[in-house]
Amino acid sequence: MIRLIGDGGHAKVVRDVIAAQFPRWRLAVNRWLGPDYVFIAVGNNYHRRKEANMSRGPFITLVHPSAQISPSAIIGKGSIVMAGAVIQSHAVIGQHCIINTGASIDHDCVIGDFVHIAPGTHLCGGVEVGDGCLLAVGLGFAPNSKIPAWSFVKAKGIDIVPLRDNPQL
Numbered sequence: 001m002i003r004l005i006g007d008g009g010h011a012k013v014v015r016d017v018i019a020a021q022f023p024r025w026r027l028a029v030n031r032w033l034g035p036d037y038v039f040i041a042v043g044n045n046y047h048r049r050k051e052a053n054m055s056r057g058p059f060i061t062l063v064h065p066s067a068q069i070s071p072s073a074i075i076g077k078g079s080i081v082m083a084g085a086v087i088q089s090h091a092v093i094g095q096h097c098i099i100n101t102g103a104s105i106d107h108d109c110v111i112g113d114f115v116h117i118a119p120g121t122h123l124c125g126g127v128e129v130g131d132g133c134l135l136a137v138g139l140g141f142a143p144n145s146k147i148p149a150w151s152f153v154k155a156k157g158i159d160i161v162p163l164r165d166n167p168q169l
Contacts, residue, residue, distance in 0.1 A: 002037050002060060005051050010043035010098070017064045017080060040078060040096060045132045045150075049114045052078065052096050059096070067099075076113065094131070112149060 037060035059078035076095035086104040094113035101119040112131035130149030
């Protein structure tokens with residue numbers, strides 16, 4: 001059995017990944033997974049770390065069948081790789097990470113523990129992401145970028161001004 005910790009929006013998607021990864025989940029759990037496993041389905045990085053420190057595990061790693069992962073990539077315990085994500089050669093993903101829908105992590109990237117790579121975010125080769133970072137939706141990172149631990153990186157906001165009010169027209 002897989003015991004989920006958390007019951008919010010992130011947990012809904014986690015349940016879908018479990019159903020896709022283990023279509024006959026009762027049989028799969030009893031046959032391949034052995035004893036009970038734990039997955040922390042908490043989207044907030046800080047709270048996910050707190051739960052991991054309080055839980056004993058063993059933690060299961062979840063990967064949606066549509067994700068593409070290089071055989072040389074390493075994915076830490078308790079992490080999840082969502083639908084359509086791509087993880088390229090020699091990338092290292094830490095423990096309890098969220099690699100969200102359609103994200104891509106290219107060769108030789110190193111992702112710390114408790115990181116959330118949001119949907120549609122793309123990392124070029126050699127990017128290093130410190131523990132606990134949240135890289136917001138749709139961002140792109142140049143090769144060999146370094147993001148410090150517990151950073152929140154988001155796109156700059158754009159003000160939407162109706163055409164009739166735009167002073168540049």
